[in-house]
Amino acid sequence: MDPIIIYITIGLICLIAGIIAGKIIFAENTRRTVEEAQFQSKKIIEDAKSNAENLKKEKLLEAKERFVQLKAEYEKDVLERNRKVGEGENRIRQKEQGLNQKTEQLDRQLKENDAIKTNLNRQIEVVNLKRTEFEKHQEEHIRRLEKIAGLTADEAKSQLIESLKQEAHTRAIAIQQEIVDEAKLKANKEARKIIIQTIQRTAAEQAIENSITVFNLESDEIKGQIIGREGRNIRAIEAATGVDLIVDDTPEAIILSSFDPLRREIARLSLQRLVTDGRIHPARIEEVVEKTKRQIEEQIMEIGERTVIELGIHGLHKELVRCVGKMRFRSSYGQNLLMHSREVANLCGIMAAELGMNPKLAKRAGLLHDIGKVPDEETELSHALLGAKLTEKYGENPAVVNAVGAHHDEMEMQYVISPIVQACDAISGARPGARREIMQQYLQRIKELENIALAYPGVEKAYAIQAGRELRVIVEADKVTDLDSDKLSFEIAQKIQNEMTYPGQIKITVIREKRAVNIAR
DSSP states (O other): OOHHHHHHHHHHHHHHHHHHHHHHHHHHHHHHHHHHHHHHHHHHHHHHHHHHHHHHHHHHHHHHHHHHHHHHHHHHHHHHHHHHHHHHHHHHHHHHHHHHHHHHHHHHHHHHHHHHHHHHHHHHHHHHHHHHHHHHHHHHHHHHHHHHHSSOHHHHHHHHHHHHHHHHHHHHHHHHHHHHHHHHHHHHHHHHHHHHHHHHTOOOOOOBOOSEEEEEOSOTHHHHHHHOGGGHHHHHHHHHHOOEEEOOSSTTEEEEEOSOHHHHHHHHHHHHHHHHHOOOSHHHHHHHHHHHHHHHHHHHHHHHHHHHHHHTOOSOOHHHHHHHHHGGGOEETTEEHHHHHHHHHHHHHHHHHHTTSOHHHHHHHHHHTTGGGSOSSOOSSOHHHHHHHHHHHTTOOHHHHHHHHHTTTSSOOOSTHHHHHHHHHHHHHHSTTSOOOOHHHHHHHHHHHHHHHHTSTTEEEEEEETTTTEEEEEEOTTTOOHHHHHHHHHHHHHHHHHHOOOSSOOEEEEEEOOOOOOOOO
């Protein structure tokens, strides 16, 4: 037999024997492990049973103790409730006793009141009898008085009431006048102090604008060039600027006429450039006018920015700044609008500072109060309401909007700065030299003043003096008494105040005198 096969066979036998031996050893180990596990499980079960018994005993003891504790608390609670119930029963018994006592007292009082009521009824019957007798005596007395006086009671009462009413009305007017004078004296004293301080601290310039501008020439020969062949140059200038050019016999001068100062300024600068350049024809005229308009627009923005910077006003919308610049070329009653607005702004700032208010806000409202006079488009709104609309559109403070709209009483004043702006506007417009008044309007106002006074009975003559700042009324002494003079002065002042518009204030003086004239012969 081959040795290799023998060796292989022996190796296989050894391998099989090793595997069998391993399985036998594994089985033995497994058996031992199972026995140990069974022993451990029996031990664990016995320990669990022991622990469960112990835990059961402990829980039973705890339950018994908790039951005893709850029982004691319940008994304590029951005792406390019983005690409170007993106290409540005692209080109820005491209240019942008190109510019984009060009931007895009320019964006694009712019996006493019945006796008093009976006594009062008897007294009322006696009083009614006496009143009936008194009324009879009174009627008899009234009949005797009517017979003696020749008047009925109603007629006498009406005459007495009318007499008392007239006397009361006269006294009321006198007292009212005294109260008004006293209030004015106190209020005017402080207001005059503030206004005088404000005016004294403001340096106002006088700038009067006209509706015409005179353009001076070096020689009359230039007039022909400005007129052009068959007047085409002057027509082109008038069409481009909207200004009337008046070329007359005035030596070395041409008159520019327009209601709009801005147009007159554009025409003046355009003429100045055309004359300096020497080339005057329609195409050149249109080019120069357009260039001048752009320059004026830049100048307007520059004037507006310089104005707000000088006044210390910040954050103003660009369109409002432009409107402020346009005010330089507008006038109102002959007063330059920008100078007037600057003056009002300074007055408002000073007055607000004197009154302990915000001077910057007041100055802002004063500058913008007439912004509605320089609109880009025509509108039917008044300048105050249009100004309020513009300021509201561009995000101004509600106090500024209200002050602009209310400075002519066209809106209700809702902020304190509104009357300040109104007062400063009146101060600026009423100062001497600020405004020009057309002679016809001035005479009409004077005549209206005198006619108001002459409409009252007893007025003999009326004279408006001191440029309409004082009205002197001469009354007939036989028809108007001294008390009536006070009443007449007060009523005329109220009527003027309600029916007329005027700058400043008007003093009404009523003169009553009695003259006795005799002639010695």
